[in-house]
Amino acid sequence: MRAQKISRTASRFIVASRALLVLLLFINIVLVAYYIGHEYQAYFHSDAAVKNLLAREIYKSHTYFPSDWNYVNGDLWVLFGQTYIFPLLPFFKNDFRLHAFSGFISAILILCGTYLVAGIATRSFWLKILAVTVVAAGISGLLAENLYGQISYGYVYYFTCFILYGAWKFLAEGRLNRNSCAWGFLVCLLFFLAFVGNPQRATASFALPVLGAIVIAAFSAMRNAESAEGSHPNLAPWLNHALLIAVIAIAALLGSAFHMRIIAHVNDIRGVAHAVWLSYPKMTENFGLVISQILSVFGALPTSGELVFDGSGVYDALRLLAGAALTALIPVALFRGIRVSNPETAFFYTSVSLVIGLFIFLQITTSVPDMKDPIQSARYLIPGLVLSIIAVIFQTFQFKSIFLRIVSITVVVVLATSGYRALLGSGLSNSISFDAAAQEISHRKSLIEFFKTHGLKYGYASYWNAGVYTVLSGEDTLIRQVNFESGIPQPMRHLSSDAWYRADAWTGATFLLMTERESSQLDLHALIKYGLTPTKKLKFQTPRTMIISPAASSEILSDSPVENWIIYVFDRNIAESIPGWDLTYATPSLYFVGPTTPHTIGSYLKDSASAVLSATADEKGFLYFGPYIKVPAGKYTVVFDLHMNSAAASKNTPVTVDVVSDRGRIVHASAKPVGEGNLLYELPFELKSKVADLEFRVASAGGVDLKVYSTKISKKISKLGIEK
Numbered sequence: 001m002r003a004q005k006i007s008r009t010a011s012r013f014i015v016a017s018r019a020l021l022v023l024l025l026f027i028n029i030v031l032v033a034y035y036i037g038h039e040y041q042a043y044f045h046s047d048a049a050v051k052n053l054l055a056r057e058i059y060k061s062h063t064y065f066p067s068d069w070n071y072v073n074g075d076l077w078v079l080f081g082q083t084y085i086f087p088l089l090p091f092f093k094n095d096f097r098l099h100a101f102s103g104f105i106s107a108i109l110i111l112c113g114t115y116l117v118a119g120i121a122t123r124s125f126w127l128k129i130l131a132v133t134v135v136a137a138g139i140s141g142l143l144a145e146n147l148y149g150q151i152s153y154g155y156v157y158y159f160t161c162f163i164l165y166g167a168w169k170f171l172a173e174g175r176l177n178r179n180s181c182a183w184g185f186l187v188c189l190l191f192f193l194a195f196v197g198n199p200q201r202a203t204a205s206f207a208l209p210v211l212g213a214i215v216i217a218a219f220s221a222m223r224n225a226e227s228a229e230g231s232h233p234n235l236a237p238w239l240n241h242a243l244l245i246a247v248i249a250i251a252a253l254l255g256s257a258f259h260m261r262i263i264a265h266v267n268d269i270r271g272v273a274h275a276v277w278l279s280y281p282k283m284t285e286n287f288g289l290v291i292s293q294i295l296s297v298f299g300a301l302p303t304s305g306e307l308v309f310d311g312s313g314v315y316d317a318l319r320l321l322a323g324a325a326l327t328a329l330i331p332v333a334l335f336r337g338i339r340v341s342n343p344e345t346a347f348f349y350t351s352v353s354l355v356i357g358l359f360i361f362l363q364i365t366t367s368v369p370d371m372k373d374p375i376q377s378a379r380y381l382i383p384g385l386v387l388s389i390i391a392v393i394f395q396t397f398q399f400k401s402i403f404l405r406i407v408s409i410t411v412v413v414v415l416a417t418s419g420y421r422a423l424l425g426s427g428l429s430n431s432i433s434f435d436a437a438a439q440e441i442s443h444r445k446s447l448i449e450f451f452k453t454h455g456l457k458y459g460y461a462s463y464w465n466a467g468v469y470t471v472l473s474g475e476d477t478l479i480r481q482v483n484f485e486s487g488i489p490q491p492m493r494h495l496s497s498d499a500w501y502r503a504d505a506w507t508g509a510t511f512l513l514m515t516e517r518e519s520s521q522l523d524l525h526a527l528i529k530y531g532l533t534p535t536k537k538l539k540f541q542t543p544r545t546m547i548i549s550p551a552a553s554s555e556i557l558s559d560s561p562v563e564n565w566i567i568y569v570f571d572r573n574i575a576e577s578i579p580g581w582d583l584t585y586a587t588p589s590l591y592f593v594g595p596t597t598p599h600t601i602g603s604y605l606k607d608s609a610s611a612v613l614s615a616t617a618d619e620k621g622f623l624y625f626g627p628y629i630k631v632p633a634g635k636y637t638v639v640f641d642l643h644m645n646s647a648a649a650s651k652n653t654p655v656t657v658d659v660v661s662d663r664g665r666i667v668h669a670s671a672k673p674v675g676e677g678n679l680l681y682e683l684p685f686e687l688k689s690k691v692a693d694l695e696f697r698v699a700s701a702g703g704v705d706l707k708v709y710s711t712k713i714s715k716k717i718s719k720l721g722i723e724k
Contacts, residue, residue: 021130028136032136032138033107035148035149036103040148041096041444041472043145043149044099051080051081054069054080058082065262065266069498070494070497074199074200075197081099081155085101095475106151110135111136113160113165114131114132114135117390120165121345122394130412134390138419138423140418141299142378143298147382147386153382159190162186164351167210167213168344170240171241171244174240176240184243184247187248192251195254195256196259208358209352209358211248212351214347217346218241218242218343221343290364294378294381296378298385322415329395329408330392333349333391333395334353337394352387444472447540448472451473452476455509457476457508458477460479460489461513463483466480469513482512484521486523486526487522502587503576503581503582506573506575509569510572511567513565515564530579531577533570534569541562579627580627585631586714587714591713593708599622600621601620611709612643614705614706617702625695625698628693631687636687637683640680641678641680641708641710642655642680642681642709644704655706656670656698657672657683657696659696663693664695664697
């Protein structure tokens with residue numbers, strides 16, 4: 001009777017636990033949906049807006065890889081969020097709703113991928129549901145941002161899940177048949193797409209972990225086969241594994257070939273792709289920072305300055321303990337999983353170990369992460385850490401130690417119930433309250449209303465204020481990202497289109513949007529020199545906002561309780577006049593000399609009329625070189641605005657002008673101008689292929705007083721003649 005009573009009690013407990021788990025899963029999914037569809041507007045930033053902007057360029061150019069788009073670090077963005085947006089552009093405004101729709105699709109793929117990959121290591125339906133529940137909780141603001149908000153590493157995560165599941169299903173078939181061929185095709189397709197996107201990233205994120213797991217699984221299968229058949233080795237298990245390795249290798253080669261072909265016809269800005277090894281002292285420093293990165297992903301870092309003994313402080317303490325325990329449990333769970341002789345289990349735990357181990361290694365030893373901001377650089381670890389959490393969940397009920405079992409169950413419960421805090425109660429730093437976030441949404445909308453009220457349709461702003469307001473306004477106001485160089489706005493081509501900065505991109509008035517701090521970088525006198533005089537100056541105030549992004553090196557904050565916006569309005573598109581904007585050079589680009597213009601002889605002089613680089617007859621060398629501009633293949637003319645004295649009229653003129661690239665190693669055109677006084681000397685040249693560092697040079701061999709005022713490049717040959 002007592003045994004029956006205990007059995008009934010246990011049965012009721014199991015039923016109740018499962019009911020609670022289903023309810024918690026439902027709550028977490030609702031929270032994820034609300035986070036993506038509404039709450040994320042408060043944290044929405046220009047990195048997240050890129051998928052909408054790229055989708056528009058795809059739609060306009062009718063090609064999946066627009067030739068004018070500037071990709072970064074060789075990432076071609078295959079099947080990223082823009083894929084789910086551009087087919088909808090004929091029917092909907094390109095606003096936050098489309099970003100949210102893309103987020104919903106990605107979230108479904110993330111949760112489905114979690115359920116499938118969980119099936120590799122367990123047959124328990126409820127353990128798989130538990131894994132999905134934990135991942136749906138968001139766990140921390142940082143992890144939620146990267147999985148469900150911007151979804152930058154959510155893509156990497158669900159791609160990893162599908163690749164692991166497809167590879168496991170291929171191996172599980174044991175022999176070639178219709179099913180194994182289908183799974184093999186899926187693995188081949190996924191690896192092909194991954195390598196088309198970026199061969200380096202695909203190798204580290206997918207290929208190496210899967211290949212290592214295949215080898216370990218093959219040894220496990222052979223060991224099992226030998227045990228079943230005696231001491232005679234059986235090579236049959238190796239054949240299936242070797243075939244899968246061949247499929248991956250073929251897909252990688254084809255994908256890499258396609259990547260190189262595509263990247264040659266688009267723009268690519270290199271950054272961390274040129275990773276270098278760090279010194280030993282720097283490695284030891286990064287080792288300590290990696291611990292803080294892991295804890296930040298788990299939401300285990302208490303908010304600095306908050307009280308310890310209040311509700312929030314006590315919960316922070318619980319999260320810190322849970323995060324520390326989880327960090328210790330991960331290597332234990334992975335080691336136990338790899339030791340199991342089951343080939344499927346060995347495959348899963350080995351692949352997860354390699355994913356997280358490889359990226360921790362890169363974080364510690366290379367320049368890939370920006371450790372000036374280690375918390376935001378923790379995003380590289382997110383796919384591996386999420387898979388590691390799943391591994392801990394599977395080992396929770398297999399620990400023989402009661403202590404380990406209690407600790408792991410407590411950790412899993414804390415993570416599974418973290419949805420409100422992670423998805424609604426915190427920002428990326430776990431310190432922004434829901435009320436403040438909701439208020440920030442209205443602040444952003446007030447600035448967008450200001451644009452509409454004053455008819456501001458096309459303008460330019462810093463990166464963190466450009467894309468975000470373009471998308472939140474539904475493209476009613478188009479704002480393109482710029483930097484300020486020597487007081488002049490210049491295109492920031494990082495994740496942007498070259499077409500945005502051409503004169504024909506917009507006809508009519510344009511504006512410069514700046515915060516009060518940014519406005520100090522603008523030199524209005526330099527703009528006036530290019531014929532750009534503002535027609536009006538507008539001011540607007542919003543309560544102070546906080547911008548935190550995975551790609552930002554630091555938080556962008558204002559010391560004032562309000563954000564002061566300054567807007568200069570111009571009666572035409574400023575792209576018509578500022579040099580270096582239009583890279584087709586259909587509109588001439590004029591480069592005046594300035595105090596920072598490179599030269600080896602002479603000096604920079606400026607009076608009320610003009611600025612000039614001037615050298616005497618006693619000086620020999622380069623009076624002018626630069627501006628190191630990016631120019632596509634084609635025929636061009638450069639006009640040198642010079643002044644030479646009568647000595648230059650001799651037959652053997654001592655002045656040479658030329659057009660070079662590759663730091664002077666390649667000469668595209670060269671001439672020796674003859675004349676005296678003011679000269680506009682035209683030098684035609686042709687580029688057979690695009691050049692990234694084209695420069696114009698003016699050199700003197702001595703014996704002439706020489707001055708340089710400016711250079712001008714254009715596709716259209718000037719009709720001005722030789723003399724001014």
